[in-house]
Amino acid sequence: MTKKIELSVLDPSPIVEGGSAELSLQNTLDLAKKTEQWGYKRFWLAEHHNWAGMASSASPIVIGRVASVTEKMRIGSGAMLLSHYSPLSVAEQFGTLETLFPGRIDLGLGRAPGTDQYTANVLRQRVAGEPEFDARLEELIAYLYGTGTATKNGSFSFHAIPGEKTNVPIWLLGSGLYSAQLAGILGLPFSFAGHFAPGNMMEAIKLYRDYFRPSQFLKEPYVLLAVQVVAADEKQEAQRLATSMYQKFLLLTRGQPSPILPPVDNMDELWNDTERRAVEEQLFTSIIGDLAGVKQQLHELIEKTDADEIMAHTEIFDHKARLRSYEILAQAAVI
Structure with a gap:
């Protein structure tokens, strides 16, 4: 009896020397169609900014396009850099994707700047009192899995439409220990970035499994x-x-x-x-x-x-x- 290891794709729509973003995105679509035929489970788009070698910076747009040329494979973000965006906007974007392609969208979240700190500052336009990653994640979960959020005095409520109660699967991605521990505590699936930071791999995976608590998202730990x-x-x-x-x-x-x-x-x-x-x-x-x-x-x-x-x-x-x-x-x- 044969058994197949679950395989997936992480694609940054790489731009080659002498190529173009247009060609890279067309190659991404071709790769997605081929890997679906070969039995790959997921196809995630990487988010990077201000980088000459990657064309997937607007990953939600590319995710929608890839989903439109595939039929079964799950399509998602690897990772959506939540620190750059409001949780409401992320919930709306992925709620829309889930509405268009039900049961096929993954929302992978990361804490990294996405290239360098200078670019991160341009993207974030940081202000005093801005919520940290944990608070953003809690708010995002409320939009996708609950009934939204409200002001402290309850005078005004906020809802992701589309998005509310779509239960888009949320993943935490990381190259260190923080996201591994947080994913375990929250009972979320965890993806480790062994493609560029393998030094922390074994410790992060162990930490995730040690801290894992069954949740509404997952009953047992899951490591990608x-x-x-x-x-x-x-x-x-x-x-x-x-x-x-x-x-x-x-x-x-x-x-x-x-x-x-x-x-x-x-x-x-x-x-x-x-x-x-x-x-x-x-x-x-x-x-x-x-x-x-x-x-x-x-x-x-x-x-x-x-x-x-x-x-x-x-x-x-x-x-x-x-x-x-x-x-x-x-x-x-x-x-």
């Missing part, structure tokens, strides 16, 4: 683990394709975010030892290889973390090679 995946028909080719990922993280360590660059034959010509170690620290959970290698690495990761679901983040310069990587991963997920 995001990891970098680069698969190809030949191991050597997968390693070459992965150099686009290495170059991305190398430039990030230098404070130079850029479009996705073509693969190279030798990374040692581009980085020094210190930079190489810094990049490897961010990417040591990456799954890279041919079908056999990916299968082995995938199963080892599941055995190590006991994750309920794996979300693949794959940024390969060539779109056809990227599609093939997701197809190989789907084949590798069958036990």
Whole structure:
């Protein structure tokens, strides 16, 4: 009897060198349709801002478009950066998406700035007395799962229309310990960002499970683990394709975010030892290889973390090679 590891997609609509946002978004739609055919469970759009290499900044709009070209796969945010927005506006946006595509929308929430602190300040336009993440989350839950909120004296009420009582599934996403603990306390599903911060992975997953309390959202803890995946028909080719990922993280360590660059034959010509170690620290959970290698690495990761679901983040310069990587991963997920 065969069993399939649950797989999902995390897509930032990557912009490649010489490409465009329009092409990237079209590739996102193509990827969504293909991965649905290959049995992927979810397709989440990443939210980033002021970044030359990503086209999914207005993720709710892209989510709606992706949902319109798919039929069964769950479509969501990975993650909606709640600190930038009012809970009411988020509830209205995702309430509308849920109304248009019932039973298919996920609302993943994150606390990160979404690129850098300067961009975060422009997005937030922070004012004194602004509520913190926990308070925003509590308000958002009231809009989607309850009957809205009201002023302190009860003289005026606020409702998400559409959105109220749509019960859109809420996820907490994180790369550290705070969101893991909060997700456990609230009984929410938790997604860990192993694709760029694997150092905290085991501690965060344990903390989440230790603090988990059954809730109206979830009866048992549920861990979704995001990891970098680069698969190809030949191991050597997968390693070459992965150099686009290495170059991305190398430039990030230098404070130079850029479009996705073509693969190279030798990374040692581009980085020094210190930079190489810094990049490897961010990417040591990456799954890279041919079908056999990916299968082995995938199963080892599941055995190590006991994750309920794996979300693949794959940024390969060539779109056809990227599609093939997701197809190989789907084949590798069958036990």
